[in-house]
Amino acid sequence: MTVHATRATPPPPPPDILSPEFAADPYPAYRVLRAHYPLHYHEGTGSWLLSRYDDVERAFRDPVFTTDNYGWQLEPVHGGRTIAQMSGHEHAVRRALVAPAFRGRELRERFLPVIERNARELIDAFRGHERAELVDQFATRFPVNVIVDMLGLDRSDHDRFHAWYEAVVGFFANLTQDPAVAEAGLRAGAELRAYLLPLIAERRARPGDDLLSSLCTAEVDGTRMTDQDITSFVSLLLSAGGETTDKAIAGMFRNLLANPDQLAAVRADRTLVPAAFAESLRHSPPLQMIMRQPAEDVEVSGGTIPAGATVTCLIGAANRDETHFADPDAYDVFRTDLTTANAFSAAADHLAFALGRHFCVGALLAKAEVEVGANQLLDAFAEIDFAEGHAPPETGVFVRGPLTLPLHLTPAAPEPRS
Numbered sequence: 001m002t003v004h005a006t007r008a009t010p011p012p013p014p015p016d017i018l019s020p021e022f023a024a025d026p027y028p029a030y031r032v033l034r035a036h037y038p039l040h041y042h043e044g045t046g047s048w049l050l051s052r053y054d055d056v057e058r059a060f061r062d063p064v065f066t067t068d069n070y071g072w073q074l075e076p077v078h079g080g081r082t083i084a085q086m087s088g089h090e091h092a093v094r095r096a097l098v099a100p101a102f103r104g105r106e107l108r109e110r111f112l113p114v115i116e117r118n119a120r121e122l123i124d125a126f127r128g129h130e131r132a133e134l135v136d137q138f139a140t141r142f143p144v145n146v147i148v149d150m151l152g153l154d155r156s157d158h159d160r161f162h163a164w165y166e167a168v169v170g171f172f173a174n175l176t177q178d179p180a181v182a183e184a185g186l187r188a189g190a191e192l193r194a195y196l197l198p199l200i201a202e203r204r205a206r207p208g209d210d211l212l213s214s215l216c217t218a219e220v221d222g223t224r225m226t227d228q229d230i231t232s233f234v235s236l237l238l239s240a241g242g243e244t245t246d247k248a249i250a251g252m253f254r255n256l257l258a259n260p261d262q263l264a265a266v267r268a269d270r271t272l273v274p275a276a277f278a279e280s281l282r283h284s285p286p287l288q289m290i291m292r293q294p295a296e297d298v299e300v301s302g303g304t305i306p307a308g309a310t311v312t313c314l315i316g317a318a319n320r321d322e323t324h325f326a327d328p329d330a331y332d333v334f335r336t337d338l339t340t341a342n343a344f345s346a347a348a349d350h351l352a353f354a355l356g357r358h359f360c361v362g363a364l365l366a367k368a369e370v371e372v373g374a375n376q377l378l379d380a381f382a383e384i385d386f387a388e389g390h391a392p393p394e395t396g397v398f399v400r401g402p403l404t405l406p407l408h409l410t411p412a413a414p415e416p417r418s
């Protein structure tokens with residue numbers, strides 16, 4: 001009998017987040033990073049990767065991790081500084097100008113009817129059909145139509161808005177610094193600003209009941225928004241609220257359809273829709289990563305990140321950290337380690353909206369959109385299945401979600417006439 005000496009298995013090599021294997025499925029690589037390389041300098045992006053929940057959470061909460069990275073990642077494409085880049089008093093004042101529109105009474109009374117109408121119009125277009133492509137016919141249209149309507153812009157320009165926000169998000173998520181992607185983003189940003197400036201002048205002269213007019217007239221602490229503040233903020237809104245929510249809606253339906261028992265439970269008890277959305281944000285966050293830039297040298301997970309370096313916070317990895325979530329790769333609407341009541345606030349257990357002072361301003365709007373959209377789809381169709389019989393793949397490294405979601409639909413029985 002041969003006796004083999006037991007030797008510790010060497011750790012797998014550090015994964016490359018720009019490799020095709022990573023793009024196909026980043027989750028095994030995230031596991032390797034969390035276990036063996038919790039702080040890892042990645043040559044390809046010239047950034048320090050953080051993958052453990054506690055480290056990413058700290059990077060979002062601790063002010064030493066500034067958002068100065070948005071000086072190169074967002075400012076050129078939005079044509080000015082936005083709240084994403086600001087800190088301290090400046091950030092608090094600008095955020096307070098816009099935040100009320102995205103929560104509470106403003107959201108419920110002023111914008112919920114806009115959300116309901118937009119969902120209905122899109123769903124009506126494929127009612128009575130046996131097939132629909134949820135990404136193209138619904139997810140990529142619904143959130144951007146809502147923002148465009150909220151701002152009081154012309155919805156017939158949908159294709160232009162869509163092309164603009166895709167190019168702008170392309171600039172933001174340009175991990176390889178591809179010059180063609182950067183150029184397309186800058187061109188789109190400039191076109192959007194040229195489109196908006198005459199409209200801003202019009203609304204300043206004759207304010208209406210829309211969010212663009214509110215931005216033109218709002219005042220907090222004696223501060224009003226300049227034209228440039230408004231164009232860069234609208235550009236941020238379209239990109240931050242468009243592509244993320246589009247991927248989130250498609251992602252939630254993909255997760256539910258892949259777990260028919262959970263879909264049946266949500267269909268039977270619609271109060272579970274927010275839990276299904278929160279769990280989808282944890283399991284398949286649309287924004288898989290965001291950057292930070294430490295103001296000083298910082299110690300993290302046994303190493304030091306130098307001041308001024310770029311830190312890539314891997315939300316997709318942190319949200320599947322086994323020390324925080326049991327069986328983290330499972331999509332489970334009923335999990336007890338994710339609190340739905342907090343999931344759309346800065347006290348969330350998942351990191352899909354970040355945490356701390358830059359916590360997503362649109363989280364409650366996204367929740368309202370997903371709840372309305374999901375309820376209307378479930379009401380319109382008695383059965384919804386993958387048209388191809390299986391889940392389509394997810395694509396994207398920075399922003400991730402299904403590129404297409406072809407569905408087979410069985411209409412709901414018409415309501416009996418009374």
Ligand code: HEM
Nearest residue numbers: 083084240241244245248290352353354358360361362366
């Ligand atoms: C499921 C959909 C969404 C996801 C996953 C998402 C994700 C995020 C994340 C991760 C951040 C933090 C960025 C950072 O700290 O660097 C953020 C911030 C932001 N989001 Fe969202 N977002 C979503 C929907 C929306 C919507 C619908 C809007 C508005 C129309 C919006 C507007 C913003 C704005 C303005 C910020 C900057 C807040 C600040 O810096 O203070 N987002 N979002």
